[in-house]
Amino acid sequence: MTGRFRPLLTLIAIGVLALGLGSLGLAQSNRIVYAQSVPVTTLDPAHGAFLAYPAGYEVAFAIYDRLVTFDETFTLAPQLATGWTASDDGLTWTFTLREGVTFHDGTPFDAAAVVWNVERMIDAERNPTNRPLWNPVAGTVALDNLTVAITTHEPYSALLNTFAHGSGAIVSPAAAERYGDDEIATNPVGSGPFMLDSFNPGQEVVLKAFPDFWGEPSGTDELVFRYVPEASTRISALRTGEVDVIDSVPPQLALTLETDPNVQVLTTPGLRPMGFALMTERPPLDDVRVRQALNYAIPKDAISRGVFQGFARPANSPLAFNTVGHVSAGDFAFDPARAGALLDEAGWTLGSDGVRTKDGERLEFSLYTPEGLFPGDLDIAEIVASSLADVGVDVTITKIEAAGYWDELRKTPENIAWDIAQFGFNPSSSDGTYHLDSLFTSNPPGAAAIGAWNIVRYDNPEVDQLIAAAKTSIDLDARDAYLADVQRIVWADAPYLWLQVNEVITATRADASGVQVWPVIFTIVRDAHR
Numbered sequence: 001m002t003g004r005f006r007p008l009l010t011l012i013a014i015g016v017l018a019l020g021l022g023s024l025g026l027a028q029s030n031r032i033v034y035a036q037s038v039p040v041t042t043l044d045p046a047h048g049a050f051l052a053y054p055a056g057y058e059v060a061f062a063i064y065d066r067l068v069t070f071d072e073t074f075t076l077a078p079q080l081a082t083g084w085t086a087s088d089d090g091l092t093w094t095f096t097l098r099e100g101v102t103f104h105d106g107t108p109f110d111a112a113a114v115v116w117n118v119e120r121m122i123d124a125e126r127n128p129t130n131r132p133l134w135n136p137v138a139g140t141v142a143l144d145n146l147t148v149a150i151t152t153h154e155p156y157s158a159l160l161n162t163f164a165h166g167s168g169a170i171v172s173p174a175a176a177e178r179y180g181d182d183e184i185a186t187n188p189v190g191s192g193p194f195m196l197d198s199f200n201p202g203q204e205v206v207l208k209a210f211p212d213f214w215g216e217p218s219g220t221d222e223l224v225f226r227y228v229p230e231a232s233t234r235i236s237a238l239r240t241g242e243v244d245v246i247d248s249v250p251p252q253l254a255l256t257l258e259t260d261p262n263v264q265v266l267t268t269p270g271l272r273p274m275g276f277a278l279m280t281e282r283p284p285l286d287d288v289r290v291r292q293a294l295n296y297a298i299p300k301d302a303i304s305r306g307v308f309q310g311f312a313r314p315a316n317s318p319l320a321f322n323t324v325g326h327v328s329a330g331d332f333a334f335d336p337a338r339a340g341a342l343l344d345e346a347g348w349t350l351g352s353d354g355v356r357t358k359d360g361e362r363l364e365f366s367l368y369t370p371e372g373l374f375p376g377d378l379d380i381a382e383i384v385a386s387s388l389a390d391v392g393v394d395v396t397i398t399k400i401e402a403a404g405y406w407d408e409l410r411k412t413p414e415n416i417a418w419d420i421a422q423f424g425f426n427p428s429s430s431d432g433t434y435h436l437d438s439l440f441t442s443n444p445p446g447a448a449a450i451g452a453w454n455i456v457r458y459d460n461p462e463v464d465q466l467i468a469a470a471k472t473s474i475d476l477d478a479r480d481a482y483l484a485d486v487q488r489i490v491w492a493d494a495p496y497l498w499l500q501v502n503e504v505i506t507a508t509r510a511d512a513s514g515v516q517v518w519p520v521i522f523t524i525v526r527d528a529h530r
Contacts, residue, residue, distance in 0.1 A: 273501050298497060300500060317487045
């Protein structure tokens with residue numbers, strides 16, 4: 001665990017212990033209480049990009065508006081922009097802005113505010129995250145008070161998805177100037193239906209209805225987002241009416257909750273394929289035969305049925321089934337015999353102790369996993385380790401605290417201790433190009449760190465060219481064809497142990513309405529009411 005997380009974790013622990021269920025209070029008709037499985041620590045779309053994913057995004061969607069939004073089916077719709085057109089060459093997008101909108105601090109929303117926000121997000125020093133979404137944007141100019149033109153370096157078909165993404169949240173420029181980049185994260189000011197009342201980072205965010213909201217109010221006076229890490233505690237609080245909404249419901253308990261007349265269970269297929277990253281630049285994982293063998297050794301159907309009680313499907317592509325651009329890329333069906341044959345072919349001979357060796361070296365890996373960060377993460381890690389042992393691979397599991405897990409994955413090569421690490425990328429713009437670009441575009445030459453989320457150090461020039469072509473293709477059919485080729489090549493190269501795509505499971509009180517469950521693992525309560 002990195003040192004910079006220790007003070008925050010201590011505060012979180014103290015807050016949770018002090019909270020107790022008794023202080024939750026019974027839900028009130030004009031208040032929605034959402035018990036989240038992850039703490040909210042920052043609410044700035046640039047710096048930190050809502051660390052402690054997805055909880056920060058869920059709060060931000062109630063505070064901020066974006067130019068464009070989408071619903072649980074990922075249908076794009078206007079929000080702060082009422083309409084848009086693209087130039088014939090695909091390089092300029094012109095947005096007409098909504099009239100009569102004010103920020104929570106009373107300052108007006110206008111074209112100048114959009115220009116300020118876009119320039120902030122395309123500045124890689126001020127906004128170091130979500131770069132595949134913002135790198136294509138060249139700049140923006142105000143054509144008049146309610147019209148902006150946004151230009152891209154090359155045609156970029158997914159621009160609307162970028163502005164619908166959480167990082168497209170429009171911040172009050174006046175508030176950002178007043179608080180500065182460091183303090184705006186805990187003093188967020190947007191133009192959404194709710195404004196900040198209080199924020200105790202790592203414990204609780206309280207929002208109150210914004211009386212001058214431009215849209216239709218939900219009828220809820222107060223939204224409370226509270227960190228409740230234990231699933232059993234969240235479920236108990238929901239059953240007793242102490243909270244109205246909970247996330248990350250374990251599949252086994254979802255089946256029980258469905259029988260409770262006072263509770264409704266909301267599910268949707270997710271867009272996050274889960275699996276294990278393989279450090280492809282380090283022997284023996286630099287051998288594709290070894291990586292493919294590991295994939296054949298894992299009982300994916302059994303994981304989906306057993307661990308997730310059918311609330312998951314084995315993956316058949318680097319993209320989840322409902323992601324824009326998905327195709328079925330192949331099949332690594334459970335086949336231990338084939339796994340063994342591939343390892344034999346790669347020169348790894350099974351020894352009398354059940355572990356394979358080659359040139360005096362044992363086939364052994366360090367597997368990193370968080371506990372409580374991903375659905376069923378520790379159970380899956382143990383199944384994977386046991387299954388690999390069955391084909392002669394010795395795996396040592398190391399548990400990493402959830403708060404420090406992302407830092408472990410993104411360390412420089414000389415500091416990385418893992419060979420296999422549990423991971424799932426969530427394309428929160430819903431776009432397959434963004435997903436594949438983030439994970440599989442080669443890292444910058446000579447760079448110690450990764451470019452986006454290519455933590456496996458995957459490097460394939462053909463894939464780079466195909467992703468670049470998909471990003472700049474105005475013809476959506478051509479774009480999808482490029483993405484299909486990427487998926488098939490990457491799948492065969494097996495830089496991951498491909499496992500399952502989970503359903504997102506949320507539960508609410510039966511009298512709570514307006515809660516949306518998005519495939520990108522967000523539970524959206526912006527329009528929730530009782």
